[in-house]
Amino acid sequence: MKRRKFIQNASLSTFGIAVGTSVFASETKTSISEVSNPKSGTSGFPMVIATWNVNSSTAEAWRVLQEGNSALDAIEKGCMVEEANAEGQSVGIGGLPDRDGNVTLDACIMDSKGNYGAVVYLQHIMHPISVARKVMEDTPHVILAGKGAEQFAISEGFKPIDLLTEASKKAWEEWKKTSQYKPIINIENHDTIGMLAIDKNGDISGGCTTSGLAYKIAGRVGDSPIIGSGLFIDNEIGGATATGLGEEVLKTVGSFLIVELMRQGKTPQQACEEAIGRIIKKNPDYKDFQVGYIAVNKKGETGWYSIHDGFWVTKYQNDKNENFHSDFYDKK
Numbered sequence: 001m002k003r004r005k006f007i008q009n010a011s012l013s014t015f016g017i018a019v020g021t022s023v024f025a026s027e028t029k030t031s032i033s034e035v036s037n038p039k040s041g042t043s044g045f046p047m048v049i050a051t052w053n054v055n056s057s058t059a060e061a062w063r064v065l066q067e068g069n070s071a072l073d074a075i076e077k078g079c080m081v082e083e084a085n086a087e088g089q090s091v092g093i094g095g096l097p098d099r100d101g102n103v104t105l106d107a108c109i110m111d112s113k114g115n116y117g118a119v120v121y122l123q124h125i126m127h128p129i130s131v132a133r134k135v136m137e138d139t140p141h142v143i144l145a146g147k148g149a150e151q152f153a154i155s156e157g158f159k160p161i162d163l164l165t166e167a168s169k170k171a172w173e174e175w176k177k178t179s180q181y182k183p184i185i186n187i188e189n190h191d192t193i194g195m196l197a198i199d200k201n202g203d204i205s206g207g208c209t210t211s212g213l214a215y216k217i218a219g220r221v222g223d224s225p226i227i228g229s230g231l232f233i234d235n236e237i238g239g240a241t242a243t244g245l246g247e248e249v250l251k252t253v254g255s256f257l258i259v260e261l262m263r264q265g266k267t268p269q270q271a272c273e274e275a276i277g278r279i280i281k282k283n284p285d286y287k288d289f290q291v292g293y294i295a296v297n298k299k300g301e302t303g304w305y306s307i308h309d310g311f312w313v314t315k316y317q318n319d320k321n322e323n324f325h326s327d328f329y330d331k332k
C-alpha cells in the first residue's frame, strides 16, 4: 500500500473503528445552527479546556486549580484521568494498538516558563504525561523514546503493566481479519486529550497524551508529543493543542502557528480557523481526514475549530464544566 493511501486509511480508522463508548457526537446529531463558534466567548481564569468530551478530566484539573495549584499540576492530573480510563481507546490503558498488537503511547507537557518534556513510542506505562513531566523536570533532555523512555520511567518508579485491554485486543483481532479500513468519518471516540490550563496567577501550561492512530505501522509517532505541532505554550500569548491526523498537524506545525497568529492579534477562534485553513489549502483530499484545534489566550478567551463535523470540546471556566460542539470547515 502506498504511504499516502495508508495514511488516509489509517486516519479514517482512528475515527471509524475507535467508535463506541462515550461520545455523544454521533448519537446527538446536532444541527449546524447549534454548533458553537465562540467568536467573542467568555474569558477569565483559572480555567481549563480540553479536546473531546472529557468532563472528568477537566473536573479534576479544575479541582487542582481551585486548590491554588499550578496550571502544570492541573494539566498532569487532568490528563491522568483519561490515561487511567480503560474504556477510552485512544489514550493510556486500553488504547488501540499498532498493527503488531503493541500499545504505544505519545505524550508531552509544556509549562509557563517554556519548558517542555515528551515521551514517544512509550510502552507498558499507564501515565505517559507524568513521564513526560519527569523528562522535563529531572533530565537535561526534552524527548525520550521507546525502550529508553520505558527504562527511564521504571527507574523513576513507574510500574510496567500490560496496556492492551480485552476490548482493544478484540478490536485489533477483528481488524486483522481484513486489515482494511471502513472509511467512516465523524463517528468519533473521545480521542487524544489535548489540554490547556491557566492558573490563578494567569500562568499557562498544556499537555497532550494519546495512543496515536489505531493500527499504525510500528514506530510511527504522531504530532501529539512534538512541540509546536500537537502542543505549544507561550505564557505571554497563550496556548494551542491539536487532535486528529497527526501527519497533517506536523506538516503545518499547527499549534505553534496558532500561538504565533494570536501574537499577531488574531483571536483564538480566528487563529484556529486559519490553522485549519492552511491544512485545507495544501490538501485537496481533506475530506478523508479530520483535524481539530483548541486555543486559549492570556485573558482566558478560547477558540476551537475542525475540518469536519464531529469535534467536541470541554471547558471548565467560571464554575461551569461544559461541552461544546465545534464549528467546522466542511459544510458540504
Ligand code: SD4
Residues within 6 Å of the ligand: 014, 090, 191, 192, 210, 211, 212, 213, 221, 222, 223, 224, 242, 243, 244, 245, 246, 247
Ligand atoms: C496522532 N493526533 O497520533 C494523534 C491522534 C489523534 O484524534 O489526535 N486522534 O496523530
